[in-house]
Amino acid sequence: MILSKDTMQIVHEQNVVPFRNRVKELATKIGMSLVNQTKLITAASELVRNMLKYANGGKILLEIISNNGRTGVRLTFMDEGPGIADVQQAMRDGFSTGKSLGLGLPGAKRLVNEFDIKSKPGEGTTVTITHWKNGR
Amino acid sequence: MDRIPILKMGPYLLVTIQVDLYDRLALTLENDLINMVSKTGARGVLIDISAVSIVDSFMGRILGNIASMSRIMDAETVVVGMQPAVAITLVELGLTLQGVYTALDVEKGMELLQTKIGIIEDPEDEDEEVPDDDTV
Ligand SMILES: Nc1ncnc2c1ncn2[C@@H]1O[C@H](COP(=O)(O)OP(=O)(O)OP(=O)(O)O)[C@@H](O)[C@H]1O
Ligand SMILES: [Mg+2]
Numbered sequence: 343m344i345l346s347k348d349t350m351q352i353v354h355e356q357n358v359v360p361f362r363n364r365v366k367e368l369a370t371k372i373g374m375s376l377v378n379q380t381k382l383i384t385a386a387s388e389l390v391r392n393m394l395k396y397a398n399g400g401k402i403l404l405e406i407i408s409n410n411g412r413t414g415v416r417l418t419f420m421d422e423g424p425g426i427a428d429v430q431q432a433m434r435d436g437f438s439t440g441k442s443l444g445l446g447l448p449g450a451k452r453l454v455n456e457f458d459i460k461s462k463p464g465e466g467t468t469v470t471i472t473h474w475k476n477g478r
Numbered sequence: 479m480d481r482i483p484i485l486k487m488g489p490y491l492l493v494t495i496q497v498d499l500y501d502r503l504a505l506t507l508e509n510d511l512i513n514m515v516s517k518t519g520a521r522g523v524l525i526d527i528s529a530v531s532i533v534d535s536f537m538g539r540i541l542g543n544i545a546s547m548s549r550i551m552d553a554e555t556v557v558v559g560m561q562p563a564v565a566i567t568l569v570e571l572g573l574t575l576q577g578v579y580t581a582l583d584v585e586k587g588m589e590l591l592q593t594k595i596g597i598i599e600d601p602e603d604e605d606e607e608v609p610d611d612d613t614v
Contacts, residue, residue: 359500362532380532380563384571387534435572445535449571 345406345413353399358390361402365415368406372413374475382415382473385450389419389469392446396439397423397467407472414455414474422466429461482507484514489521490591491553496529504540511544515553522591523548526584528559538573545577554579554594558587 346368350361365386369379393400400421407416426432433451438444447469451457456472480503485492491514493507511523523544527533533541545555556579568575579594581587 355501359498362498377563377566380561380567381570383532384534384567387532387536388571391534391536443535443539443573445572449535449573452570452572453567 343408345408348404350402350404351399352390352393352402355394357399358387358394361390362387364404365417368404368415369473372406372415372475374415374473375477378473378475378477381453381477382471385453385471385473386417388446388450389417389471392469393419393421393423393467397421400466412474412476414472416470416472419469420466421468425463425465425467426459426461427463429459432461433459480506481510484510486514486518486520489519489595490588491515491518491520491523492526493524494526494529498530498532499537501536504537508540508544512547512551515548515551521553521595523553523555524584524587524591525555525557526559526587527557527564528561528583530564531561533560533564533568533573535571535573538568538575541578542576545575545579549577554591556581556587556590556594558582558584 350357350364352361362383365383366379369382374382390402400419400423403418403420405416407414431437433447435448436444447459450471454471454473455478458470459467461467482493482495482503491511493511514520515523525541541557548555557575558581560580579590581590
């Protein structure tokens with residue numbers, strides 16, 4: 343069940359901090375603990391950065407969801423960038439085409455309860471993460 | 479343009495980050511600090527991040543850059559006051575702050591810097607300071 347729904351456009355770096363603040367608001371609203379909030383916001387921060395760096399921005403869906411008595415925050419990052427040719431490779435620690443650490447995707451996956459990535463070269467990338475109130 | 483103030487105290491540079499940094503501000507700080515180290519010949523850099531609630535891979539990389547570039551110029555870097563939730567999250571993200579020393583608070587950080595840059599004198603050095611008979 344979707345309890346609240348909201349979208350944000352990400353077009354430049356200045357959108358990152360307001361986006362992170364919005365995620366914090368949602369997490370606070372459902373009573374998520376500080377450690378879990380920090381994990382969720384850090385994962386979200388990595389994904390929004392990727393969106394800006396590799397796809398020139400995109401759109402994020404922010405939702406509060408409830409499922410079997412659990413409440414959580416679900417974020418969906420949608421871009422129409424170049425996509426990822428080999429998702430499995432991109433999910434590996436240390437893999438980067440941006441001369442970076444290659445930590446964003448695998449790190450984000452470790453930080454949240456649910457992580458899903460779909461990508462098609464030439465069409466774009468969609469990453470969905472869910473973090474439950476109690477972190478499980 | 480926004481800037482984070484850098485304080486010079488003896489051989490040290492002190493920075494207190496009061497807000498969650500957006501990228502441009504973080505990059506400006508990196509630049510300013512490196513310039514200050516080279517201009518003043520500072521031997522230690524102390525960065526207080528106790529008010530920072532999110533350190534993602536970008537911010538982590540900035541801290542690492544400051545430390546490694548300062549070291550080239552013979553200065554050590556200590557990051558103090560990292561919030562426990564941030565520390566837990568960094569481990570899970572997989573980010574190691576390479577070359578960055580950490581301490582609990584400003585006081586402990588200063589102590590660490592003092593031992594790192596060897597302000598506490600070596601007994602051997604003291605021997606050399608004993609004047610020759612000739613000069614007496
Ligand atoms: N939204 C996206 N669109 C296109 N390619 C992407 C996207 N997100 C990630 N990638 C690709 O996946 C690779 C791995 O991403 P990941 O975030 O793990 O590492 P990174 O961004 O290269 O480095 P870091 O996040 O540590 O700075 C990227 O180098 C890039 O090639
Ligand atoms: Mg990344």
